[in-house]
Amino acid sequence: MSEFKYGVFIPKIKQKFILNLLNNKKRVDNRDFIEYRKIKIKYGHIPNADGCAEVQLGNTIVIAGVKLDLTNPYPSEPDRGTLIVNAEFPPVASPDFEPGPPDENAIELARIIDRGLRKPEVVDFKKLCIVPGKKVYGLWIDIYALNHDGNLIDAAGIATMAALLTAKYTKVDVSPTGEIIRTNERLPLEVINFPVYITHVKIGEHLIIDPNLEEEMIADCKLTTIISNGNLIGGIQKSGSGALSIEDINQALENSLKIYPRIKEIITSSVK
């Protein structure tokens, strides 16, 4: 995709090596074309967050935190809680990342994650309303890459869902005079739709799932599909400057639908 600067560089000979392996139905780390790297999820090690999860996808590490706070609703949706997703790629994660405000890649990632959570709604935003038109709960999701070894989108998606599944927020009461009183009760966030983000890359004629950094950097383009509840497409994003055929897209959708239950099972079974 030639978007890299100078930190990580894949020599031509390595590019040819990876492509030759793929032509022989093999990958650099001996995985199947539609096999994920080992997924490890760690919870609750950041007690100040209302929900958090750290996901390891091979050597890729992404941490997602959820915070719920009182805020004003949008005028167009006075009886619904708000959702804001932010992602940053800080320099700890890769020699390619520079300090400063989120770049286009981080913004794109945040907007892809956001797309999967909004339609269909991941939580019932009407339940996050306190006083219609005045006060609602805002749901903030912050995603940080800690080590970039390819496929940050899928790792961020898993981390987001894991963080939402474990998130708790403070119950508030409204007094007859309209005052908002925080109670000591903590309510769980109820996840009603379960999106899973699944990314394919196209290298030569091959379509592979969960690329590592080397594969991602030599890929022609990338296709992220969001599968919701097992049989619905909840969003699509093609990125990278290659071209895809319609068959590629259908193949990617088919693979994603097949792999969805496995990833969902990994996330749900990891929650205690």
Add this chain to the structure above:
Amino acid sequence: MSQFKRSDGRANDELRPIKAEMHVLKNADGSAYFEMGNTKVIAAVYGPREYYPKQLALPQESMVRVRYHMIPFSVKERKSPALTRREIEISKVIKEAFGGCIKKDLFPRSTIDVYIEVLNADGSTRVASINAVSLALVDAGIFLYDLVAAVSVGKIHDQLIVDLTGDEDQNSEADMPIAMMPSLNKILLLQMDGTLTVEEFNNLMKMGIQAIKKIYEIQKETIRSSLESVLKMYGQT
């Protein structure tokens, strides 16, 4: 089926009236204006030109840079002129769409800069932008594998429709911009927001490709008439 009728009386697979013009700006190396109903977009191309700082230029190919921007009075409520996150994301996907259709290795160490201004927004602005840029690149004489034609398709009240207006986009269950090189049957941009079944997705894709072929013909016709007017100018008709 439901009683849904489109507010402008169009059939579900009907495009809004399209107006296209090339070479509308004299300072740019290439430019074009594209109109789909009330969505009006102007695009300018500069380059291939030298890339600065020089040490960051790519030794084997040219860079493509795109800025998609909506002018403050293009929308109902005034928009801040600063780039929003949405505009940054759209700039990125448009850049990557054209990265796949420009023959970049013809111009090593250079950059091709594309600037898009949305003059009036009424839905489908990113696809109108792509249609405009495609013509502007031709106007600039840049080698393309094929023209890029784009259209948005979507689902509203359980009906599948083509070329969404702003209101339709707001109330839609799903919208999906598609850009492709029609002669090569290759997809350069695909995004989807909302929920669809696989069957609906396949049907939308088919409707989108048909609409794209219509836009492709309009683009070719625009190029032909623009070329004719140039020839006339030099007295070679």
